[in-house]
Amino acid sequence: MSVYQAQLRPPSPLTSALAGKIVIPEHARFDEARRAWNLAIDQRPAAVVFPESPQDVAAAVLLAREFDQRIAAQGTGHNAGPLGPLEDTILLKTERMRGIEIDPVNRVARVEAGVLWLEVVEAAARHGLAALAGSSPNVGVVGYTLGGGMSFLARKYGLTANNVRSIEMVSADGRLVRTDRDTEPDLFWALRGGGGSFGIVTAIELELFPIAQAYAGILWYPIDRGPEVLHTWRDLTHSDLPDELTTVGRFLNLPPIPEIPEQIRGQSFAIVEAYHLGDPAQADELLAPLRALGPINDTIGPVPMPALSHMHMDPEQPAPVAGDGLLLDRLPAEALDAFVEVAGAGAQFPLVSVELRHLGGDLRRPRPEHGALSSIDAQYAMFEAGIVPAPELEAPVRAQVQAVKDAIAPWSARHMYLNFAETPREPTTFWTEQAYHRLRRIKAAVDPENIIRANHPIPPAH
Ligand SMILES: Cc1cc2nc3c(=O)[nH]c(=O)nc-3n(C[C@H](O)[C@H](O)[C@H](O)COP(=O)(O)OP(=O)(O)OC[C@H]3O[C@@H](n4cnc5c(N)ncnc54)[C@H](O)[C@@H]3O)c2cc1C
Incomplete structure (x- = not known):
């Protein structure tokens, strides 16, 4: 005891x-x-x-x-x-703190600390509004937003953290504090992308957007067509794409479990996901080279916004997962070849999902009014996950997760994205040097004894 x-x-x-x-x-x-x-x-x-x-x-x-x-x-x-x-x-x-208020006139959602993304997305959609949610329906709004928040609308609207109106929290000495641009501005800056080191957030006010539907879906191909599919996708991401279009190139090895729909259960695929805001004809034109490859299934079409929370097929129940991520500066053909070789049809230990998300657009535009993570200075994010159904499988899954990172490391960006880091990282890799030192000074001011513990902690400055 x-x-x-x-x-x-x-x-x-x-x-x-x-x-x-x-x-x-x-x-x-x-x-x-x-x-x-x-x-x-x-x-x-x-x-x-x-x-x-x-x-x-x-x-x-x-x-x-x-x-x-x-x-x-x-x-x-x-x-x-x-x-x-x-x-x-x-x-x-915080799972019992689940209050959500939508203000449709000012287009703001106030959500308590335990709210999950799908809950906000559905509440906002009832007013014809969209939130900058991530791919998973059951990731927490607060944890995601404190780390930055990269949604499929982020090329158009930037990080979720930079679309926050106010944050309410409890400080390391037990005080209730409200932060916004004018009140506690340093703390407000640190909370937007600096992670969970600065206070216990109790509620957050998020911007909503007048979007009722997207043009989105997936092009499915057998996994052995991975090289041509992903090279065609790479060409698309190298063209002058509008910020309205976000795409993902991905390998899937779906386990033979009942949670997976029967027609894809236990099978492996190379897929391209597309999320488009605006005129479908524009997306159709851009996606034509991928469609010309003859996908075995093409689900792209108009969908209500809540459908986006399920489209990426992230696990909707708790699961034993080992995964990690990496940001890429660029993706020359040789980098993609290395990726396909380690993660595609010939993978030594196939992971459930290995994806490359196309970034850029507004994600790459820093602005003075932004928070600690002002922009993502990288062109792609790799995120990978394997299921660990039994403890003895943890080592081979982790070895494969590392192998994918090693294969593409030569093209990695200088910085890493906190939310996609599922292993401890050197904290200096998440922010610019200037932002990191400012975060350390703010941590020293608000929590000098380091009572508040975050998954990616910021040590107080001495
Ligand atoms: C399947 C899957 C899909 C994902 N998709 C995306 C995506 O599309 N885009 C993206 O950006 N990220 C994505 N992520 C990453 C996700 O944003 C991070 O894992 C995030 O940390 C999850 O937040 P959480 O609160 O659910 O997790 P938790 O593990 O509960 O929280 C993570 C950290 O956030 C902090 N935190 C949480 N709540 C509070 C609070 N109330 N006060 C202070 N600190 C707090 C703490 O430091 C905590 O350690 C995904 C992750 C997974 C596993």
């Missing part, structure tokens, strides 16, 4: 305030409470707290301080991998 648990026994005012919302290792529910969305991660915190209000969050922060613990916020646990050992940490799971 840890000192912490022994001390928790006699109820203190703080533990009473959190009655029914704290789970400690001795509880029968502890294993369920400590579970992350990524089931391959075995997190063992000192205790788990399930706050239902900002006041509960403040009580949890003060509790952590009282018992000499750190505190780590978790929305879903999609990026729990890099958090590291948590034995000296209270894990604060």
Whole structure:
């Protein structure tokens, strides 16, 4: 039994305030409470707290301080991998904080810390509005946005973090703080792309866009046509594309499990995903060379915005996953050849998904009013994931994840994107040097004792 648990026994005012919302290792529910969305991660915190209000969050922060613990916020646990050992940490799971308010006139969504993307997307769509959601329906809005937030609309509208109106949080000393451009501007800047090191976010206000439908879908090919398909896709991304079109080139090796539709279950494909805003005729013209290759299926058509949250086929239930990412500066033909060789039909250990997302557009345009991650200075993002159905398969899956990164490393960008880093990284790789030093100074000002623990932490400046 840890000192912490022994001390928790006699109820203190703080533990009473959190009655029914704290789970400690001795509880029968502890294993369920400590579970992350990524089931391959075995997190063992000192205790788990399930706050239902900002006041509960403040009580949890003060509790952590009282018992000499750190505190780590978790929305879903999609990026729990890099958090590291948590034995000296209270894990604060925000899943009970699920309020959503849509203001259709000002086109703003205010969402509480535990809200998942599909919930906002569907609420906004009821007003003919769209949110800058990621590919997965069940990634947390807050974790995603603090890390930057790269949606399929990002070439047009930029990072989600740079489309935030305000952020409410609890500080490392337990105060409720509201930040926006005029109030606590340094903190507001740091929270937009600097990750979860600066406070426990309780709610966030996001811009919405008057978009009711997209022209989107997937071109499917057998995996052994990968080289010609992905080279044709690469040519498309090298042309002068409008920001309205985002495409993804990808290999899929779908496991033979009932969650996967029967017609594709257990099969492997090379695919190109297309997400277009605007006149479908423009997209059809741009996609014509890919269609000329004769896909075995072509699902591209007009779809309501919530359909985009399922199109990428990210797992919709918790899953044991090992994955990682890399940003690419450029993609010459030889880089694509290296990618196809390691990740395509001849892969030594096929992963469920290895993708290259085309970036650029507004993602690459820094602006003074932006947050800590002002832009993504890279042209492609690689993101890969393998399922780890049994512990003995973790090593080969991780070896393949590394092999893909190694194969394309010669073309990697100088910086990495925090949200796609599923392994610990040198923090200096996520931001420009100037932004990183500013983040460290802000961390030192707001959390000098480093109570708040993030998966990709920023150490306070000395
Ligand atoms: C299948 C899949 C698809 C994805 N698709 C995309 C995509 O399209 N675009 C993209 O940009 N990213 C994408 N991601 C990456 C995703 O954005 C990150 O994993 C993100 O960290 C998830 O946030 P979360 O809250 O769900 O995860 P968590 O693991 O719960 O949180 C990650 C970190 O965010 C911080 N955090 C979370 N909540 C709070 C809070 N209330 N206060 C303070 N800090 C907090 C903490 O530091 C925490 O460690 C994807 C990931 C997966 C696994």
